[in-house]
Amino acid sequence: MAKRELEEINAGSMADIAFLLLIFFLVTTTMNFPKVLEERLPQKIDDIIDPPLVKKENVLEILANKNDQILIEGSRGEIEDIKDKVIEFYVHPINSTIWPKLTPINESMANQYIEKFKVLSAQYPDDNRYADTLNRWEIKKGVIDAIGTYNEISDKAMITIQLDNATSFKTYVSVLNEIMAGINELRAELCLAKFGIPYNKIEKSKVPEDQAKVKILRAVYPKRIMKAKSKNSQR
Amino acid sequence: MSKFSKGKKKSQPAISTASLPDIVFMLLFFFIVTTIFKEKDTKVVVKAPLATEITKLDRRTDQIYYWIGKPSNKNYGTGYRVQVDDALAPDMGAIRAYLIERRGGDLSEVWDKVINNFKIDEKVNMRIVKNVQEELRNEDALKVAYTLKDKK
Numbered sequence: 095m096a097k098r099e100l101e102e103i104n105a106g107s108m109a110d111i112a113f114l115l116l117i118f119f120l121v122t123t124t125m126n127f128p129k130v131l132e133e134r135l136p137q138k139i140d141d142i143i144d145p146p147l148v149k150k151e152n153v154l155e156i157l158a159n160k161n162d163q164i165l166i167e168g169s170r171g172e173i174e175d176i177k178d179k180v181i182e183f184y185v186h187p188i189n190s191t192i193w194p195k196l197t198p199i200n201e202s203m204a205n206q207y208i209e210k211f212k213v214l215s216a217q218y219p220d221d222n223r224y225a226d227t228l229n230r231w232e233i234k235k236g237v238i239d240a241i242g243t244y245n246e247i248s249d250k251a252m253i254t255i256q257l258d259n260a261t262s263f264k265t266y267v268s269v270l271n272e273i274m275a276g277i278n279e280l281r282a283e284l285c286l287a288k289f290g291i292p293y294n295k296i297e298k299s300k301v302p303e304d305q306a307k308v309k310i311l312r313a314v315y316p317k318r319i320m321k322a323k324s325k326n327s328q329r
Numbered sequence: 330m331s332k333f334s335k336g337k338k339k340s341q342p343a344i345s346t347a348s349l350p351d352i353v354f355m356l357l358f359f360f361i362v363t364t365i366f367k368e369k370d371t372k373v374v375v376k377a378p379l380a381t382e383i384t385k386l387d388r389r390t391d392q393i394y395y396w397i398g399k400p401s402n403k404n405y406g407t408g409y410r411v412q413v414d415d416a417l418a419p420d421m422g423a424i425r426a427y428l429i430e431r432r433g434g435d436l437s438e439v440w441d442k443v444i445n446n447f448k449i450d451e452k453v454n455m456r457i458v459k460n461v462q463e464e465l466r467n468e469d470a471l472k473v474a475y476t477l478k479d480k481k
Contacts, residue, residue, distance in 0.1 A: 109346060112353035119357065123364035129383035130446065130474035138466040257455045263397075264378040264451035266458075267477060274382035298384055 180276030
C-alpha cells in the first residue's frame with residue numbers, strides 16, 4: 095500500500111466539542127432582552143415639610159384603590175381612559191380653566207428674558223435662581239429654534255398617582271404605562287410633524303443630534319409624575 | 330440477505346462527518362451573538378405584568394436586581410419575599426445593608442450610574458414595593474426600572 099501517504103486527522107471529535115459548547119450557551123443564556131419602564135424615585139427629605147399648595151387645575155389626580163379600581167380627577171374611570179386624560183392635560187384650549195395654564199412662547203419673548211436674566215445673573219452671581227432661570231429660558235430658546243412657537247405647559251403641572259397599600263403592582267404598572275402612552279403619543283406626533291422621523295427611532299439613540307431632538311420633545315411635553323402618599327383607604 | 334449482497338464484498342463508504350463541526354460552530358456563533366447571559370439564579374417565581382411603553386435597557390448598564398414574588402422552594406415560606414441579586418433578603422433592613430456593602434465606603438455619586446431593576450410579580454401589593462423603595466431612598470439610590478413583558 096504505497097498510496098497511503100497522508101494520514102487524515104480524525105475530525106470526528108470536533109463536532110462533540112462544538113456540541114458541548116453549543117449546549118453550554120443554550121443553557122446559560124437567554125434570548126429575550128429585558129424591557130423596562132423607568133422611573134426615578136423622589137429624593138429623601140429628612141424633615142417633614144408641608145407640601146406647597148397647588149392649584150387644582152395643575153394636577154391630574156389618578157387614584158387606584160385596594161380593589162384596583164381607578165379614580166381619575168375624582169370620577170370613576172377605567173385604565174384605558176387615562177391616556178386620553180393625559181393628552182388633554184398637555185394639549186387643550188389656552189383659555190381653559192380646568193387644565194394647567196398654557197403659555198405661548200415666541201422668539202422675541204425668549205430673547206427678552208434671556209437678556210434680562212443675563213444682566214441679573216451677572217449682577218448677583220451668588221444667587222443661583224437667576225442663573226437657573228436663565229438656563230431655563232435658554233432651553234426654551236433652543237426649542238423655539240428647532241420647532242418654532244409652542245405652548246408651554248405650566249411648570250407646576252404634574253400628574254399624581256395615589257395608591258393604596260393593597261393596590262396590586264399590576265394596576266400600578268398599567269396606570270404608569272397608560273400615562274407614558276399618552277406622553278409618548280404626544281411626543282411622537284410632534285416628532286413626526288417637526289422632524290419627520292418616528293419618535294421610537296430616536297428615543298434611545300446615541301447620536302448627539304437625535305438626543306438633542308429628544309431633549310426638545312421632552313421639554314415641550316415634560317414627564318412629571320409624582321407618587322403621592324396614600325390618604326386613608328376608606329375613600 | 331445474501332440475495333442482495335451476492336458476490337460483492339465492497340462495504341458502503343462512511344458518510345463524511347467532516348462538515349459537522351462547521352455546522353455546529355455556525356449554530357454556536359448564532360447563539361453567542363443573539364443571546365445574553367442569564368443574570369442571576371432566581372429563588373422566587375415572578376409573573377411580570379404586561380406593558381406597551383417599555384424600552385430596551387443598555388445591557389452594559391450597571392444593575393442591581395430585585396425580585397419580589399413567592400419563593401419557588403416552600404422552605405423559604407409561602408408569603409412574598411424579596412430577592413436582591415443572589416440572595417433572599419431576610420428583612421427590609423438587609424436591603425440597605427446590601428446597598429451599603431455594594432457602594433463601598435465612599436458616599437460618592439455611584440448611584441447615578443446604577444439602575445435598580447425590579448422584577449415584581451403582578452399580584453404583589455404596593456406596600457411591599459414601597460417598603461423596598463424606601464430602603465433605596467434612604468441610600469439615595471433613586472434610579473429604578475421595572476422589567477415587564479411586552480404586550481405585543
